[in-house]
Amino acid sequence: MFSGGPAPGGHNVVAGLYHALKELNPNNSLSGYLGGPQGLLDGKFIEITSSLVDDFFNLGGFHMLGSGRTKIETDEDFQKAMQVCNNHRLNALVFVGGDDTNTNAALLDEYLKKHGQHCVIIGVPKTIDGDLKSSEIEISFGFDTACKVYSEMIGNICFDAVSSRKYWHFIKLMGRKASHVTLECALQTHPNLTFISEEVEEKNESLSDIISTVADTVMKRAQDGKNYGVCLIPEGLIEFVPEFKSLITALNRVLAEGRSTEHLPSGQKELFDTLPDAIQCQLLQDRDPHGNVQVSKIETEKLVYEMVDQELKKRAFKGKFNPIAHFFGYEGRCSHPSLFDGVYCYNLGYVSAALIQNEKSGYMAGIKNLDQSVEKWQPIGVKISKMLIDEERKGKIKKVIEKAVVKLKDPAFEEFKKSRADWQIHDCYQSPGPIQFEGTKKAAITKTLALERAGQK
Numbered sequence: 132m133f134s135g136g137p138a139p140g141g142h143n144v145v146a147g148l149y150h151a152l153k154e155l156n157p158n159n160s161l162s163g164y165l166g167g168p169q170g171l172l173d174g175k176f177i178e179i180t181s182s183l184v185d186d187f188f189n190l191g192g193f194h195m196l197g198s199g200r201t202k203i204e205t206d207e208d209f210q211k212a213m214q215v216c217n218n219h220r221l222n223a224l225v226f227v228g229g230d231d232t233n234t235n236a237a238l239l240d241e242y243l244k245k246h247g248q249h250c251v252i253i254g255v256p257k258t259i260d261g262d263l264k265s266s267e268i269e270i271s272f273g274f275d276t277a278c279k280v281y282s283e284m285i286g287n288i289c290f291d292a293v294s295s296r297k298y299w300h301f302i303k304l305m306g307r308k309a310s311h312v313t314l315e316c317a318l319q320t321h322p323n324l325t326f327i328s329e330e331v332e333e334k335n336e337s338l339s340d341i342i343s344t345v346a347d348t349v350m351k352r353a354q355d356g357k358n359y360g361v362c363l364i365p366e367g368l369i370e371f372v373p374e375f376k377s378l379i380t381a382l383n384r385v386l387a388e389g390r391s392t393e394h395l396p397s398g399q400k401e402l403f404d405t406l407p408d409a410i411q412c413q414l415l416q417d418r419d420p421h422g423n424v425q426v427s428k429i430e431t432e433k434l435v436y437e438m439v440d441q442e443l444k445k446r447a448f449k450g451k452f453n454p455i456a457h458f459f460g461y462e463g464r465c466s467h468p469s470l471f472d473g474v475y476c477y478n479l480g481y482v483s484a485a486l487i488q489n490e491k492s493g494y495m496a497g498i499k500n501l502d503q504s505v506e507k508w509q510p511i512g513v514k515i516s517k518m519l520i521d522e523e524r525k526g527k528i529k530k531v532i533e534k535a536v537v538k539l540k541d542p543a544f545e546e547f548k549k550s551r552a553d554w555q556i557h558d559c560y561q562s563p564g565p566i567q568f569e570g571t572k573k574a575a576i577t578k579t580l581a582l583e584r585a586g587q588k
């Protein structure tokens with residue numbers, strides 16, 4: 132079962148799992164639940180055949196089965212899931228998903244054990260956001276490809292900026308709460324400005340600090356005759372700006388209680404009222420089934436440039452400021468997998484089969500030594516319940532897998548910090564070009580993973 136947003140390589144997980152199961156026993160059969168966890172609860176599935184696997188091998192997207200964000204949450208959901216496991220006589224169930232999905236996997240495993248039911252539950256780490264990782268899970272699949280797709284487009288924009296010399300580009304990048312995607316794309320393309328949400332939070336920077344940084348940079352570059360630039364914004368930025376963080380927490384509570392924004396605590400109500408109508412509506416949109424604000428729907432890139440424009444007017448800036456907003460999100464999630472993700476995912480399918488064979492219920496499939504050649508990769512299983520922490524969701528404390536956000540001591544952040552002042556003023560743009568899908572050498576990995584692995588040695 133796929134779950135959550137698509138990520139490049141998902142179909143190869145199915146292929147690896149199918150081939151491994153057939154190698155273990157030709158009588159094994161594999162079914163795919165349709166449309167994510169809802170398909171499981173409704174008992175809707177298809178039989179996965181060798182020709183289906185061939186048709187979808189190395190193909191982006193999750194459309195072999197579809198996906199969804201239904202949460203298996205209530206006692207009734209768990210009961211239904213258990214019934215399906217029994218009725219369909221499942222020996223095992225593999226959840227291909229992110230932190231919330233793998234949390235669901237751990238809870239279902241616990242529920243089945245408590246009710247004396249036997250079905251091996253396995254998780255596979257998926258998300259382009261790169262925030263499902265630990266000391267053992269080096270990276271979730273999809274991050275590599277998505278960063279390469281976005282970096283190709285950002286590189287093109289950087290070269291356009293320096294060629295046409297008249298636009299400031301504000302690019303919001305997917306990644307939800309974590310800024311790994313933005314950080315990796317910055318390392319690959321060297322834009323003039325990059326905000327990292329986790330740093331903003333750590334330094335307690337307000338929205339007006341962010342706006343001042345951009346306005347200062349626009350003015351400094353204008354002095355050198357550069358009325359252009361590129362600024363990367365992680366989609367979760369708004370949630371990390373302290374005043375917005377408290378506003379969103381308060382909004383979540385008020386909405387969960389079915390009350391209007393009139394009931395926001397004072398201070399937060401005033402901040403909410405100062406926001407443009409569009410941003411207010413975006414902040415009020417339905418939370419996803421896991422209680423997260425849908426940050427992909429908040430146009431932070433526009434909010435930032437509109438406020439920068441106002442700030443420049445206040446400062447009586449005489450130069451030109453022509454901003455253009457972009458959002459790179461959905462374009463990166465269904466690309467064909469990079470060589471790295473293609474091979475990684477196929478092997479994750481094999482590791483899942485090995486965990487099933489060894490009855491390792493409640494484990495996540497993983498592979499270590501991903502920076503080395505495939506022969507040196509090491510299959511592992513990680514107990515999911517060990518990754519769970521308490522977190523507030525929809526106003527209640529829940530057990531969830533901790534999101535691995537960017538830490539300011541991370542090697543990738545340290546590397547970025549060394550160069551960013553230079554990138555801000557000088558044009559150091561890099562354009563990595565399109566993804567290479569084939570090669571005789573080891574697949575190129577992201578700079579984030581290479582730096583992290585080098586730091587561990």
Ligand code: FBP
Pocket residue numbers: 134135136137138200229230257258259260305306307366419425426427464
């Ligand atoms: P997953 O965590 O499910 O892999 O999804 C990642 C993501 O692409 C985020 O980067 C983004 O904020 C979100 O999905 C968008 O959600 P939706 O697909 O519901 O619009």
